[in-house]
Amino acid sequence: MGYSQEQTEFAESSPTLGAEYKAASEVANRFLVHWQEEHAEKLAKAVMKPLMDEIQSQVWDAFRDYLFCDTEYNAAGVMRDMVENSVKALIGGEKWANRKYISPEGYRTEEVRKTLAKLYADEIKDARIADLEKEVEQLNERLRWRYD
Incomplete structure (x- = not known):
């Protein structure tokens, strides 16, 4: 097997490298194209998939934690408002609050009155x-x- 016309022309224009360099370069390029077509994409997927899955998992975990934290703050705020509004209703003499929490008509109000009286x-x-x-x-x- 001899050198191709292109390899021979390359050798004439670059005598230091010669036709061998051009032939070896072409073989290496053909191998690289074949490797990329056959193996590189599969290898990249095999290497990148676990990394991408982990990144996705971390992002979803952070987002879920943020939502839970925000929900927790909102729920705590609503509960705090409910307690404050109930106390304001009691102090303000709202009949429903007095009946619910301290009057004899309310459920377990004796315990509340007893505790308040003690404290x-x-x-x-x-x-x-x-x-x-x-x-x-x-x-x-x-x-x-x-x-x-």
């Missing part, structure tokens, strides 16, 4: 006395203004 009886009594004393003082001031 805050003195504080509630003292605060109410202070409120009434302040109110008496304001009324006395009004009376002084009227009769002075």
Whole structure:
């Protein structure tokens, strides 16, 4: 087997490399094309698929964790608002709240009243006395203004 016309022309224009270099380069290129067609894509898929699957898994995990965290914050906020609104309703004298939580008509309200009385009886009594004393003082001031 001899060299092709192209290889011979290459050897004449590049005597240092010669026809052998051109022939070897062509063989290497044919092998590379064959390898790419037959093996490179399969190898790339085999190498990349686990990596891509892991990346996808990590992204989905991060997204799911974000959604759960956001849902947790939202649920906690709703629960906190419900508790605050119930306390405001009780303090504000809303009949439904008093009936539900502290009146004898409500479910298990005796325990709530008993617990509140144990925990805050003195504080509630003292605060109410202070409120009434302040109110008496304001009324006395009004009376002084009227009769002075």
